[in-house]
Amino acid sequence: MSTFRINTLSRREFMQESAVLATAGIAAIESTSASAQGSVAPLRIGIIGPGSQGQNDLKKAIKVPGLTCIAAADILDLNLNSAAKIAQISEDSLYSDYRKILDRKDIDAVMITVPLPLHAKITIDALNAGKHVFCEKLMAYTIEDAKEMARTAKRTGKVLQIGHHRASSIGYNHAYELLNTKQVCGKVTHVRAQWNRNGAWRRSIPGQAKMLAGREFWHDMEHLVNWRLYKRTSHGLMAELGSHQIHVTNWFLNAVPKAVMGVAGVDYWKDGRDVWDNVQCIYEYPDGVKVTYQSLTTNQFDGFQEEFMGDKGTLITTVGDGNTDKGLLYREPKAETLDWAQFTSKEKGANGKEGMVLNASATKKLNTGAKIGETTLSTEGSGKDAYDLEFYNWAASIREGAKVFCDPMEGLRACVATIKANEAMAKSTRIEIPAHLYEI
């Protein structure tokens, strides 16, 4: 069971809050994983598209007790080799055509970690082939595709989990409780989120790689390896980075944006890409809540984090080193209840006189915007990060019908918000997001 280490002030208060957590979302992740019992049904999966993210996911997934990956499909030979090495997949189960995996009756589920434009087709094919699916985010390249994925999951009754892995994070679930149950920030009126990095976001072309299929779609190795940099295959920073944070925002606010405006551009990395390297947008949520979002590729100040700002405080959530979840709580100036005695004592002699000293020099250093109280929430002890728990949850959903932490509707909501932000930024204007887009 996970525990929380609470630093600095309000320790007692936060210990109580972590106790609340124990009965909330996280307990559910662990209990549905059934990992402790040892008596788990075997779960055989295949992976489709084990590129860099797919390989990370695969390493995590095979840690789930009873889960084995017995097949892989990819159009790059070196990805297949890597997957085979990670999961000890036999050579005759490595394919260049994903349908070979879907045809296999001994495979229960597939992980789909291909580039964005292929998510929908492969997911729908897999669900129709009777497979449970984990599909990386962003859910789909178009809203209609995402809806069709959700509808297919519903119709087939198969599990479809979307890879917004913060949904499975201990820290983020804790933060959700703090924000919604404990109301530590009071009424949340604003969210500021960003993912700032300093780098080209460009992958080098592997010298030895061989494209086994798909050349008619990808044309060349550059467009396959750097698919994130081209609009035909990518929704850029908003999809690859921003959608994680918009997903968290939707989740934490229990709402979806109803309008968005923004500006963006290819402003620095003029290397042939047509995906923006600088995105700035503002979402309008119900009840007057505004969400500002930015993603930079030229300055990594403050890295990536979400700041939930309410009339009583600010809760900052992020993923720290080694995928440990981190939270910081800054309180707004708050009323305190005090003891009268400090104003009434009259003992002591010269130079040791008592009485409350309301001293100019002692108090003037409080700067505007000062941290009134800072509390760090961090996780320890579980040894499982959000990616681990994401696949524990996926397995539990398949085996026991546990609630999927990032289900298709959650994936759709993040997908709509992402695509609409890009639309607004493409036109440098404000656009409304009709409610029906979030429904299937």
Added chain:
Amino acid sequence: MNQPTLVRVFCQAMGCLCEVYLGGEAAAELEAIGRNALTLLQVWESRLSHYIADSEICVLNREAYQRPVPVSPELFRLLERLKSLTEETEGAFDPTAGRLVRAWGLFRQGTLRGERVESPSKTEIQRIVQEIGWSRVELDTELQTVSFQTPSVELHLGAAGKGYIIDEVIAYLRQQGIERALVNAGGSSIAAIGSPPQSGYWVLGIADPQDSERTVAQALLCDNALTTSGSMESAITLSGRRVCHLFDPRTGEPIAFQGAVSALTPNALEGDALTTGFYVNGEAWAEERCRRHPDTQVLWIETDEGRRDPRLARYCATQSRFLL
């Protein structure tokens, strides 16, 4: 027998920490009243601050030499009170002397501890001194307008703005039925309503001007104000010597006295103006004033860099509410 609850709310305003302590029954209700009090305080700051470009004071300073500027009834009344306080202090407290503060390079935000300052030229100072003062300010009671007769007049409420705002907050709290409260702006201006339960007074420590961690005396407050002038916190270095940030508006020169003056007065505006006047006019003048005004008490604190303990003197017509 229930002890009333004591609640503290605070905010950053007027360049310092502002606090409101409220005694009463329900903490939530006290907090709500306290929050309103802080809002009121910030609203007043936005009207009177030098550092907020569209404050009423800044507009006045920009335009009142060109034309009579209509002002709010509150500001007009405040200016009339300030004028009479200048008269009471024989010109030692003079809020029309903002240009003098500017000439000495002290017109900015933040701490000025130990800052090195170039003396302005004697002619420059003399010119300003001749062009300032309430005689150069026209307060038209009929039209409620203000105009300056010289371009050197610049209203600066640094010495008394906090006191006035605190009095406004106190009035608001009384209106809300609060019977025990303390309002503090940065430690230099404090006012009280009533006293803590089972105690005749709020007991406040007075800090050593040279070492804010030490207290040198205590003040007893009940339905009055405690103000202090001359903390060395804002001292500057002039020709190698640390001096206080206060000037004599009649000569334009900094005050040589080192130390602080605290006063207990009926309200904080009067206290702010008087402590400035005491500091500038000197100890004998303060003593004389207290003899003639029983509602005013003074604690004189003279520091000496060579000595650890400051010299303390109390002046009052009745029993002193400063405890040594």
